[in-house]
Amino acid sequence: MQGNGLVLDIGSLGDPSRHTAPLDLKNIDAATLLTWHARMLLIRTAEEAIADLIRADEARGPCHLSIGQEAIAVGVAHSLRATDRSFGTHRSHGHYLALGGSLEALLAEILGRDTGCARGRGGSMHIHAGEAGFFGSVPFVGGTIALAAGAAFAAKRDGGSDVGVAFFGDGACEEGIFHETLNLAAIMRLPMLFVVENNLFSSHMDLHFRQPATSQSRFAAAQRVANRLVDGNDVVAVAEAAHELLALCRNERVAALLEAVTYRWSGHVGPNDDYDVGVRRSTTELKAWKRRDPIGRLEAALVASRAADRESLDRARADMAARARLAADAALAAPFPDPASLLDCVYAPRA
Amino acid sequence: MTKVKYVEAIRQAHIYLLERHPNVFVIGQGLWSPWYVGNSMRDLDQMFGRDRIIDSPVSEAACTGLAVGAALCGYRPIVLHPRMDFMVLACDAIVDGAAKWSYMFGGRARPAVTIRSIINRGGEQGAQHSQALHSWFAHVPGLRVVMPATASDARDLLIAAVLCDDPVLYIDDRWLYEIEEEMPPVTDVALADAGPQVRMAGRDVTLVGAGWSYHLAEEAAHRLAESGISAETVDLRVLNPFAAGPIVESVRKTGRMIVIDGGWKTCGFAAEVIASVSERLPGRAWRAAPQRITLPDAPAPSSRSLEQAYYPTADIVVAAAHKLLGGAPSPRG
Numbered sequence: 001m002q003g004n005g006l007v008l009d010i011g012s013l014g015d016p017s018r019h020t021a022p023l024d025l026k027n028i029d030a031a032t033l034l035t036w037h038a039r040m041l042l043i044r045t046a047e048e049a050i051a052d053l054i055r056a057d058e059a060r061g062p063c064h065l066s067i068g069q070e071a072i073a074v075g076v077a078h079s080l081r082a083t084d085r086s087f088g089t090h091r092s093h094g095h096y097l098a099l100g101g102s103l104e105a106l107l108a109e110i111l112g113r114d115t116g117c118a119r120g121r122g123g124s125m126h127i128h129a130g131e132a133g134f135f136g137s138v139p140f141v142g143g144t145i146a147l148a149a150g151a152a153f154a155a156k157r158d159g160g161s162d163v164g165v166a167f168f169g170d171g172a173c174e175e176g177i178f179h180e181t182l183n184l185a186a187i188m189r190l191p192m193l194f195v196v197e198n199n200l201f202s203s204h205m206d207l208h209f210r211q212p213a214t215s216q217s218r219f220a221a222a223q224r225v226a227n228r229l230v231d232g233n234d235v236v237a238v239a240e241a242a243h244e245l246l247a248l249c250r251n252e253r254v255a256a257l258l259e260a261v262t263y264r265w266s267g268h269v270g271p272n273d274d275y276d277v278g279v280r281r282s283t284t285e286l287k288a289w290k291r292r293d294p295i296g297r298l299e300a301a302l303v304a305s306r307a308a309d310r311e312s313l314d315r316a317r318a319d320m321a322a323r324a325r326l327a328a329d330a331a332l333a334a335p336f337p338d339p340a341s342l343l344d345c346v347y348a349p350r351a
Numbered sequence: 352m353t354k355v356k357y358v359e360a361i362r363q364a365h366i367y368l369l370e371r372h373p374n375v376f377v378i379g380q381g382l383w384s385p386w387y388v389g390n391s392m393r394d395l396d397q398m399f400g401r402d403r404i405i406d407s408p409v410s411e412a413a414c415t416g417l418a419v420g421a422a423l424c425g426y427r428p429i430v431l432h433p434r435m436d437f438m439v440l441a442c443d444a445i446v447d448g449a450a451k452w453s454y455m456f457g458g459r460a461r462p463a464v465t466i467r468s469i470i471n472r473g474g475e476q477g478a479q480h481s482q483a484l485h486s487w488f489a490h491v492p493g494l495r496v497v498m499p500a501t502a503s504d505a506r507d508l509l510i511a512a513v514l515c516d517d518p519v520l521y522i523d524d525r526w527l528y529e530i531e532e533e534m535p536p537v538t539d540v541a542l543a544d545a546g547p548q549v550r551m552a553g554r555d556v557t558l559v560g561a562g563w564s565y566h567l568a569e570e571a572a573h574r575l576a577e578s579g580i581s582a583e584t585v586d587l588r589v590l591n592p593f594a595a596g597p598i599v600e601s602v603r604k605t606g607r608m609i610v611i612d613g614g615w616k617t618c619g620f621a622a623e624v625i626a627s628v629s630e631r632l633p634g635r636a637w638r639a640a641p642q643r644i645t646l647p648d649a650p651a652p653s654s655r656s657l658e659q660a661y662y663p664t665a666d667i668v669v670a671a672a673h674k675l676l677g678g679a680p681s682p683r684g
Contacts, residue, residue: 119457150420
């Protein structure tokens with residue numbers, strides 16, 4: 001397999017002036033490409049609706065948006081099944097939606113409604129869609145990596161070929177739990193995919209101030225774990241690499257790691273650009289990264305290859321935005337949890 | 352009936368669970384060697400296979416997280432921490448993860464994981480090989496905390512913990528491994544129904560403890576009986592969620608209470624017992640102010656002379672009871 005060598009730095013993948021051309025669509029059929037396009041639009045328009053709800057002071061808890069990073073969730077989800085078990089972080093609306101979690105239940109959760117995916121107990125950082133294979137997200141940046149290893153262990157003992165998946169960022173790779181779990185997954189041969197979304201920032205801090213090298217897949221190489229480093233704003237590249245690594249996890253029952261380099265358009269938390277709080281974050285840099293838009297690059301390629309025309313893509317975007325607004329309205333109209341239910345779910349109900 | 356030691360009772364609970372429940376597995380350090388865990392896991396790897404009895408890398412946090420994740424996928428893991436001190440490295444998975452998982456996802460997922468933690472103190476092991484941190488963990492809603500004091504509880508509460516749908520911290524104690532008991536057959540206990548239990552009935556004073564501390568209460572009660580004082584003993588058994596009812600009823604009768612705890616004093620479990628009982632009993636129910644006997648607020652020393660001064664003894668409990676009842680021999684005879 002390619003990419004198993006030790007690569008210390010992400011090279012041109014971290015340069016927003018590069019990799020801006022329309023995507024190479026390889027031999028992917030048009031239907032699949034349009035499905036990816038729709039899923040990425042679903043995430044983007046949902047998060048734009050969430051941003052509006054924050055500005056309107058309806059969504060009050062911390063919301064960490066993944067606008068600009070949609071291709072990773074969608075590309076990986078392409079090769080996942082509902083019986084696989086994925087875990088996420090504070091920035092997981094995209095993972096949840098890419099896997100097929102309910103949009104309505106997500107927005108209701110963010111608004112603290114009883115109809116939310118966690119019944120209003122979790123909020124944006126604690127979302128769950130077990131039926132779709134999304135087993136939960138938490139704000140401890142490395143807090144679910146070992147849980148995904150447990151899910152992989154369970155999948156292995158179950159027989160079959162299901163896998164555990166942990167989505168997390170470059171910041172989590174500075175936590176001990178990442179290294180413990182990578183070691184454990186390697187030595188126990190756990191069928192688990194580590195997905196590192198390297199967006200070059202942890203909160204306000206630039207990667208260069210935090211690590212002596214920029215590649216996160218370098219840690220996998222050191223543990224003899226198969227790994228790939230790809231452009232995270234290229235859904236085709238992500239899907240291809242994830243497919244290859246997941247096939248390895250499923251067939252050989254071993255761990256693998258995918259590093260996808262990307263950039264978040266909003267600040268660490270909330271809908272603003274946050275130039276003022278990011279170390280090195282600037283209008284110039286953000287503008288450059290917006291030209292490397294994962295949706296825009298796919299659309300350009302779809303139009304160029306005549307798989308779709310501009311009007312139909314614009315219509316798809318407008319339809320998806322309307323759907324998100326409708327879901328937000330429904331969530332706003334939904335009831336809050338009954339205060340009498342405050343202590344429900346601390347413990348399992350008595351049999 | 353033959354007598355069974357506490358350590359063997361733990362082992363029997365494992366055998367009971369592993370034989371009947373294919374979704375039970377055990378992970379932790381030292382499972383393939385009696386060096387870490389006494390005889391409590393002896394030969395289990397041979398009997399049930401090393402894919403179910405997993406001796407792990409030195410990764411407290413990852414192994415505990417793995418157990419929580421497997422529990423979310425229908426398994427009933429036991430993750431073993433041979434020393435409670437080192438379990439501090441796994442607090443994220445226990446406190447931030449397992450304990451809150453059901454609540455923060457609206458009851459849509461339940462991590463039915465058992466975290467077994469061994470208190471292994473004394474023997475000049477010092478400050479990082481001696482801690483009893485049960486009070487910390489009993490503070491966390493969503494995490495059940497049990498401390499068996501007897502061999503049959505060591506067995507039955509472990510079984511109940513593993514079969515419970517909530518995360519459970521099961522704390523056993525190396526100082527109890529050799530105590531023996533004629534063991535009745537396994538009792539199916541629902542952990543939600545288990546709680547503090549009066550073991551010796553008495554009239555004059557209520558002595559409360561958990562695990563090893565309970566044995567100080569019982570030893571003191573026998574000694575007090577020799578001087579005509581009738582002590583009632585309560586074994587706490589389950590620290591969280593804490594049901595103070597049986598202790599309240601006991602003190603309503605005796606009017607006096609001494610709580611013994613093998614943890615520190617400040618914010619320790621003895622304080623919780625005193626507060627919970629006090630707020631439910633009117634002042635007139637008390638014939639004397641409630642007392643607590645705990646470790647001093649200091650890390651454990653290593654030198655034997657300091658160690659002797661550090662740990663509470665039955666002598667101290669006896670002296671405190673005499674004092675409460677008005678008039679007494681001195682603590683160390």
